[in-house]
């Protein structure tokens with residue numbers, strides 16, 4: 001039986017910092033934290049199960065054509081060259097993890113990310129770019145990216161493979177890994193360590209809550225969900 005719902009429940013209250021600590025408690029100091037240059041478009045927290053896709057630079061030159069011909073060519077390109085096959089097989093709770101091989105395009109935009117959210121994706125991470133960022137933020141779609149890019153895909157990048165190991169900010173992500181992301185960035189927990197890491201992440205969260213709760217009380221502050 002797939003235990004992904006159980007894992008999502010187990011991780012739902014954990015902060016990236018707790019998960020980081022849980023990895024350390026499993027002697028995984030060297031691993032899991034996606035490079036800090038991959039940042040959220042806006043501050044939010046998302047827990048999901050990784051679904052990976054790899055895109056690579058497009059090798060061909062764009063043929064010379066009229067703008068009318070180009071309109072048709074772009075349609076062909078998005079259908080046959082830079083398509084997103086993951087849109088057809090989304091499981092609720094998927095965290096879409098995209099390796100775009102450093103190509104300067106906004107592979108994620110306000111349209112394709114929203115379609116994924118409609119179908120059950122909880123968030124997106126790319127080691128490349130996102131565009132239409134004002135709308136992505138307005139729509140509340142959680143995206144962590146290395147940069148913002150104005151550029152479309154055609155003539156620049158093509159789809160390569162789905163559900164393969166991808167290198168995202170120095171971490172190999174596999175479909176099925178647990179991914180937690182918040183204002184501190186992104187952390188990836190290999191699926192086989194997920195329960196042990198959660199156990200010690202919860203220990204750290206519990207200790208932290210108790211410590212901060214005490215200071216809240218000393219300050220006379222009303223308690224909130226981060227300390228109870």
Ligand SMILES: O=C([O-])CC(=O)C(=O)O
Nearest residue numbers: 106107108109110111112
């Ligand atoms: O078309 C793309 O590849 C990305 C984009 O702008 C969108 O989805 O809105």
Ligand SMILES: [Mg+2]
Nearest residue numbers: 109110111132
């Ligand atoms: Mg767009």
